[in-house]
Amino acid sequence: MRVDPDQDWIELVERERINLADVVAWTRMADGSLVWLERGNQDAGLRHIISRHERDFAEFGIPAGELSEFLIEMVRNGEPVMMQGTRQVYRVFYRGQDWHVAVTVGDNGFIVGANPVGQRKLRQLLRKQNAPTRPTTS
16 A cells, blocks of 8 residues: 655655665544655664564464555554553554554654554453552552
8 A cells, every 4th residue: 555655754764764666555644744664674664574474464364465555554544542552552443343443653763563452452451441540558
């Protein structure tokens, strides 16, 4: 999936020195910010996501070959609903199903990592976020 580059994209590519040959997909998020997914390596990007979570996504019905399209759909149309550590959890309706995926997007818009969030984990995160905080004592 490609978006016609506009001046914002051109400036981003120049500022971040993005190698367009490595870019798998790019889009704008709902807030208008630019994001992109690169092939990456073992530490960040699509290769990182596949090496760490290919099986997890496959169990949810998203094979590795469809992962970049799915992730771009998630960040473009997903609703931010909560945090999983430092990753924003997005909710989106995709191919007839309700999905939750935790995605790390760098300050520059680079998609660093992502993992699916199943119902059990979702319930744990909700409980944790809704837990009352204890006052600290000095």
